Amino acid sequence: MLRMGFDIGGTTIKGGLVDDDLKLVSRVDRPTPFGDAGLLCDSICAMADELTRGTDPCRIAGVTVPGSVSRDGEIIDAWNIGLRNIPIRRMLEEKLDAETVIVKNDADAACCAELRIGALQGVKTGLMLTLGTGVGGSIIIDGKLFHGGLDRGTELGHAMINRGGAVCGCGHRGCIETLCSASALKRLAQKACQERKGMIYSLSERGEAHDAKLLIDCARKGDSMAVQLFDEYTDVLSDAIASFVNILDPQVIVIGGGVSGAGDFLTERLKAKVPPRTFFGSCGSIVAAQAGNDAGIIGAVME
Numbered sequence: 001m002l003r004m005g006f007d008i009g010g011t012t013i014k015g016g017l018v019d020d021d022l023k024l025v026s027r028v029d030r031p032t033p034f035g036d037a038g039l040l041c042d043s044i045c046a047m048a049d050e051l052t053r054g055t056d057p058c059r060i061a062g063v064t065v066p067g068s069v070s071r072d073g074e075i076i077d078a079w080n081i082g083l084r085n086i087p088i089r090r091m092l093e094e095k096l097d098a099e100t101v102i103v104k105n106d107a108d109a110a111c112c113a114e115l116r117i118g119a120l121q122g123v124k125t126g127l128m129l130t131l132g133t134g135v136g137g138s139i140i141i142d143g144k145l146f147h148g149g150l151d152r153g154t155e156l157g158h159a160m161i162n163r164g165g166a167v168c169g170c171g172h173r174g175c176i177e178t179l180c181s182a183s184a185l186k187r188l189a190q191k192a193c194q195e196r197k198g199m200i201y202s203l204s205e206r207g208e209a210h211d212a213k214l215l216i217d218c219a220r221k222g223d224s225m226a227v228q229l230f231d232e233y234t235d236v237l238s239d240a241i242a243s244f245v246n247i248l249d250p251q252v253i254v255i256g257g258g259v260s261g262a263g264d265f266l267t268e269r270l271k272a273k274v275p276p277r278t279f280f281g282s283c284g285s286i287v288a289a290q291a292g293n294d295a296g297i298i299g300a301v302m303e
């Protein structure tokens with residue numbers, strides 16, 4: 001039986017049909033409308049029509065949101081798509097041709113996918129951080145996703161690490177997200193471009209987007225400035241992870257989101273930097289996410 005999944009990101013909604021083996025059988029994308037829940041639901045319905053053209057309607061639809069979601073499927077706060085206190089599940093239940101609509105946080109969906117088909121299979125206590133536009137975080141306890149004591153999930157990216165630091169999208173200052181997201185890396189790359197320094201600047205002059213990927217690519221190629229910036233970034237990220245290790249003592253720490261595309265180049269640094277920063281002087285394994293780029297869509301449809 002096919003299910004349809006929609007992974008709402010800051011810029012794009014990724015949609016797909018997922019089969020019983022959790023394989024993606026088709027894909028569509030649409031831009032994410034900002035600050036308009038009605039338009040968002042309309043876009044998802046249009047994508048559902050496109051996906052199910054010529055197939056039977058799907059009984060189950062899953063949607064991920066880049067923000068906090070209550071157990072009953074209400075968006076509590078997804079500032080990066082401009083939505084607060086929106087009963088999105090109820091709205092979609094009315095509009096979508098599906099019997100069940102599941103709504104969950106995007107990091108939780110990615111974490112569910114890792115639990116079933118990725119790096120968290122069989123893990124009892126685990127931690128996942130997704131490093132993208134924002135920083136998402138999910139916790140596995142007793143082999144299950146932890147939804148928070150008040151059913152609002154966990155917002156690890158908004159743990160404060162830098163008192164008085166930069167203002168975060170959530171309105172507070174100094175959140176982990178301000179320093180550890182792909183957006184933070186992008187800001188470092190932009191600064192290098194403004195200062196007209198190093199390989200980041202020369203490649204961006206040749207038309208490459210000055211984003212997190214450019215900074216990582218330049219660091220991989222050994223450009224000293226990019227390496228220094230990436231080292232500073234992984235220092236702060238390691239501080240954040242070490243704090244979570246002290247709280248949870250996870251067996252496995254999974255890094256997902258766009259930055260995890262750096263693979264070993266990232267995880268080798270974290271493996272060297274996190275243990276000495278922890279209370280114990282050691283930690284569980286640190287690995288990049290394994291469920292792939294479409295983990296959000298797949299995780300969305302899991303009950």
Ligand code: BGC
Pocket residue numbers: 065066067068080105106107130132133134135136137155157158177
């Ligand atoms: C939001 C999280 C979300 C993360 C990744 C953060 O800013 O607060 O709920 O999981 O971004 O999209």
